Amino acid sequence: MQSYEHKEIEKKWQEAWERENIYKTPLQSKEKKKYYVLAEFTYPSGNLHVGHWYAFTGPDIYARYMRMKGYNVFYPNGYDAFGLPAENAAIERGLNPRIWTRGNIETMQKQFNTLGASFDSSSMLETCDPKYYKWTQWMFLKFKERGFAYQANTPVNWCPSCKTVLANEQVHQGHCDRCDNIVEQRAMKQWMMAITKYADKLYDDLNNLQWPESIKEAQRNWIGRTYGSRISFSISSSTKNENNTIDIFTTRADTLFGVTYIVLAPEHPYITKLIESNALENIIEVREYISATQKKSNLDRTSNKEKTGVQLKGIIAINPANGGEMSVWIADYVLADYGTGAVMAVPAHDERDFEFAKKYNLEIKNVISYINSSLDKNTAMIHDGVLVNSGEFSGMSSNEARTKITKHVNGKMTKMYRMRDWVLSRQRYWGTPIPIIHCSKCGAVSVPEKDLPVVLPDLDDFMPREDGKSPLSKATDWVNVMCPICGEKAERETDTMDTFIDSSWYFLRFLDPNNAETFSDKNIMEKWMPVDFYFGGAEHTTMHLLYSRFWHKVLFDIGLVGDNEPYLRRINRGLILGSDGNKMSKSKGNVIDPDEVVSKLGADTVRMYLAFMGPYGEVGNYPWDPNGVVGVHRFLERVWRTHNILSKENIPSTTKLLHKTIGHVERSITELKYNTAISGLMIFMNHIEKEKSITHDVYKTFLQLLAPFAPHITEELWRMFGETTSIHLSQWPVVDETLLHDDEVTIAVQVNGKVRGQIVVGVRELEKNVVDKAFNDVKVANFLEGKKVLKQIYVPGKIINFVV
């Protein structure tokens, strides 16, 4: 018979599957239980690389397995087509981003076809398609109606290289997530999403999700919920008759008696008021400090931990606990946008306050004593203990005192979040236009629903600008419109949306990508949501994964979707590294081109190899081993050759191993241990080669087990046996439990916990007989000679241990 011609076989079946439409999901069908497998959709960056193969074969194996298990599986694919990198790449090449993106999608679509993935191709969508972003805009307006989308003048992250603002999530250690440049702070009026309103829901509902603990924990860290107290300090001026209060947030209300000064962030709004009312004696000094702070980037501000500050001379604060008078300062170690932008300083029990107090010679008052002497002397100061010098609260534990003291000074127990609202405006061309018209009379007016979508105009010059204005502002024909309310001259909003908004709801549109009446059919969503299994990359943990949960929760509260969480199970895959163990990069010259390997060894081989490298669900990073791929290819060739040794006669040991293998492969797939599933298949194959015989039925069952991993070769062989429907639509084999039963079992014999021999015994053999047999084993006998057995432990089917 002919040899394994992967090229021919793969092309043939890819075309046939498409023609026969075998992966089209009957979304309306009620016969089978639904299962929605989602892989993060693709950014059309140019070419499919190994990472794409890895990202899509993992979920594909799962989808194929679930389909064979009898589920109605939906596994869609599309393109996250708007965005900065595409725009940057287009600029570099002097192309319009639309053309650049179009070309990439076409190339990548062709490459996707070679992967042998079981996508439902009718679900295809692109976020840059007006048919899609019409609904992105529609949702934005719904969010705005309810106050979740709002405009605010706030300090924002500005990337001087990408020339746009960024959300906090898109800044890492002070650097732009896209281009790695240092991010500046600018005060700009921007559209924001009130994600902090959902902080508690986002935090608490994590408990209901089947997600790896590491992902949940990363989101909790990002949300950063802290419990504490909000306490008011009254402020008075020594010269003016000026009285006011400043609210602070603290987790350590128990240390209130130890507060010796108050610090405000330089941006605190009260300072402007003080300057205006001329209440300060050192206005010039204060102004200088504020402008010096403004010049610093956040990175400067946080990386230089040397404390600086200026006293607000002319005002004092009163400690509400004991009436003591204290100085008030501004210092840039206090952040304007966390808590209330003001802190009470307890230098005796806070390292930062301590440092500041030392530098400016401020009082340090100890109010906590530590019973736990095991604490390090240097860090003990910040721990809980027992109150001293705290009036009636002296002697109380920190924990108890926190609530009691807060109550005593009319404070409030409250919580704070590290997460900030999501800045969604982008001063870039290639994104969904924000559907707003600015009217000098009516303000920011929503574009009426009938006028949606606001189509992104074609521009010749879409270069980003230094001045913080969007390139769209140059499209004057497009910008100048009538106000939908008053009919006067007005201007369109020229910023576009963060692409993370586009991707916050795409999985809903997959279900109904061509609907012109609504963003997705309600009945279909009801049946298919939430997503059962979401596969993606770790980089989205505190970005897309958080944003889309927020988005979905709002849709749920508005009544547009029926679930408050979009994804039940989630997994972050690892990274495929170059052969040298480094991240693949052109500069290192260690990039593996999947197309090359596929043409040489075939898609089935590449898929199998990727699955075989290690467990899929853990963020393991696996180096690509060119020899390893060849090893997997060898295996497939052996599978192919096996059709030459078909026989009529069944070997009992083969049947038994087959059923063991069914169970093993099944368990491994559900646990995403594709590597052990494949090793099980290899073990079975090794057995067949040794026996040099296999029956049709056993071979076919084996092919079914292999089918999710190597869909083409298995289909070819399956049909060779006269099957007329696809192996991928066949029923997953059922384990015959009665065959798994062993009559005899090999158990280890231990002496003092060390293995000294092996014996074969009947499964239900009496302990007495097993002991006899063990004693008669020559090697064991050697170790028992002249010794007295004190105790014996017999675990049936596993082990017998003699303690001597």
Added chain:
RNA sequence: GCCGGGAUGGCGGAAUUGGCAGACGCACACGACUCAAAAUCGUGCGGAGUAAUCCAUGGGAGUUCGAUUCUCCCUCCCGGCACCA
């Protein structure tokens, strides 16, 4: 600093969750086939030792008849957060 996850042969990784550590694959060595090479097949392959045997799952203690698995301490690596009050 806080939180989460890790560490097993030359390499990727197995180990039914407390019961024979190193499955499966790669690499390597030897052998068969070949004029030769490749491919293929066979054998071996954690370390030491001729062997019996001993030592080995990052290091140290502990629990246990028995620990890669559980507990405590330490080292290192990866990831998240971080002047967040």
